[in-house]
Amino acid sequence: MxxxxxxxxxxxxxxxxxxxxxxxxxxxxxxxxxxxxxxxxxxxxxxxxxxxxxxxxxxxxxxxxxxxxxxxxxxxxxxxxxxxxxxxxxxxxxxxxxxxxxxxxxxxxxxxxxxxxxxxxxxxxxxxxxxxxxxxxxxxxxxxxxxxxxxxxxxxxxxxxLTRQDASPVQVAAANQILTDNPLGAGELFLHLDPTSACVAAAHWLQAAAEVTSELSGTAVTEIVMEADDIEALPHATPTAVLELMEIGLSPTHVVTSMIRDAMAVAEGTAPDIDDLRDKIEEADENVERYAADDPEAHAEFTTIRLTTLDPRRPARDMLEDLLDGIRGCWLVYHEYAEQPADPQDDVTDDERDDEIDTAFNNEVRARAFADRHRLNLEGRDR
Known part of the structure; x- marks a missing residue:
């Protein structure tokens, strides 16, 4: 404003x-x-x-x-x-x-x-x-x-x-092109685009990166970012939640806008999903009874319930940051499992090998994202 x-x-x-x-x-x-x-x-x-x-x-x-x-x-x-x-x-x-x-x-x-x-x-x-x-x-x-x-x-x-409850097809297409040029993301996503729409494109590319990395590593798609957190500290809660919802067939647009609307509702002082809140309270009570009956610090930790994985003050930009970190997490895991030559050549440096792995990751993710571009409903714009 x-x-x-x-x-x-x-x-x-x-x-x-x-x-x-x-x-x-x-x-x-x-x-x-x-x-x-x-x-x-x-x-x-x-x-x-x-x-x-x-x-x-x-x-x-x-x-x-x-x-x-x-x-x-x-x-x-x-x-x-x-x-x-x-x-x-x-x-x-x-x-x-x-x-x-x-x-x-x-x-x-x-x-x-x-x-x-x-x-x-x-x-x-x-x-x-x-x-x-x-x-x-x-x-x-x-x-x-x-x-x-x-x-x-x-x-x-x-x-x-600003955070918008809906996504613009024009902006989603623009964000998709930026990620096509650089699957790990770029500053233009934050400087020139509506963040909700950028999140829709980023969620699509996160899924493509997770699927490519899963095939290489054998790690489940929904566990890729959590595994990356063991390599480098990453905000894994939001990317994992997004991957779990897309894994059951929800579109990137549905997942992103639903999570963002819930965070906006929290910012306005309402609990968007009362059933989910009940489940979290029951889980907290069970954990306190099982692990923290006599431990005040653990009791406080278990009974601290987050209503959203996003920052309610800036949910769309927060989600975009987390989704790009999730793609980076896939890249980290991909590097861990990428095959190194059995007989490395003396004239090939470690940096050059890393560049080869980067190129392979980017190309495979681009191919997967393009093959599954129907998830973004941009087919009409591809013609």
Whole structure:
């Protein structure tokens, strides 16, 4: 989202947003001399809240809800998204208190925050400021709409720092191409792409890498990353969970979006799967009774229950980091089992042999990922 702030030294309203690497800022407008400090801060605060509400339509699309029926969560999301066309109108002509001091307040966040921004501008009574703010809000709406279409150029780049409940086919295809060029991943996945979509592609490539490594090592696909953890410390919980779910036939998109939505629910203070929570509590009770009845430290460890393997504050980027570490784990195990020549040549260095193994790993993983590309539903884009 875009944060709005006041540069008191220059009496200017500023807007700033995160990119994949650092933040950028721009001047929105010069503030009228007659505006009080409280009025200025109120305008910045309401603009920030409006931006947050707009971007929530991107991170929580109606398409990711379970239902679009009347009064359902999906229905509310769709109604909020439909308010985009009315935002500037509400800013220009906001609801104001009537003669009795009564004020109409909307339940819809986008509509209500647009009215609040409009009331701040009405109090400032400066036509130039109003015009500049409307222009900036239009740019913010266009940024959200661009991100929805998978275009993360310009101001839409802030989407790389957000977690979306759904994946963009355009962004999945772009991430898939980056991994085709380098199966171990590259910085572009974090700098230019929606992380949820990048996770879908990374999950597909993790499965390909795990299958190739499993065939070489004899280790089960779902145990590859845990074995790699014995070679080099790796965050194995998320990659292993992803592999286990894909092993039973779930698609990368289903696995990634389900896990991310659960983590987002945890961040909002809800337990997404009550049955899973009951199972974890029962397992914790059994472990305490069996191993930690008289050991306070072990008791505390067993009764600490994680509701998600992801960081709820940044689930998509956290998952992407873990999935790429999982691919690296496959690479580590592949190196452990790759055959070394029985009679090594004196003129071939260890580094050159490692390069040969790297090349073999990359080529085999590329071939497997290409052969199973139907898992990404990108066939139409391959033509």
């Amino acid at each position: 875009t944060w709005y702030a006041i540069d008191e030294s220059r009496s200017e309203l500023m807007a700033s947003w995160e990119t994949g690497y650092g933040a950028v800022a721009t001047r929105v407008a010069t503030l009228p001399a007659g505006a009080t400090s409280r009025q200025r801060m109120a305008l910045a605060a309401e603009l920030s809240r409006l931006s947050e509400a707009l971007w929530r339509c991107y991170t929580h699309p109606a398409s990711a809800a379970d239902s679009l029926e009347l009064n359902s969560e999906g229905w509310r999301r769709e109604r909020t998204r439909n308010q985009f066309a009315s935002v500037t109108g509400h800013i220009s002509k906001p609801n104001l208190p009537d003669g009795d001091g009564m004020l109409v307040v909307s339940y819809d966040p986008v509509e209500e925050y647009a009215h609040r921004v409009g009331r701040c501008l009405h109090a400032a009574a400066d036509t130039d400021l109003t015009a500049a703010v409307i222009t900036d809000v239009q740019a913010e709406i266009a940024a959200v709409e661009g991100a929805e279409l998978g275009d993360l150029s310009g101001r839409s780049i802030q989407a790389v720092q």
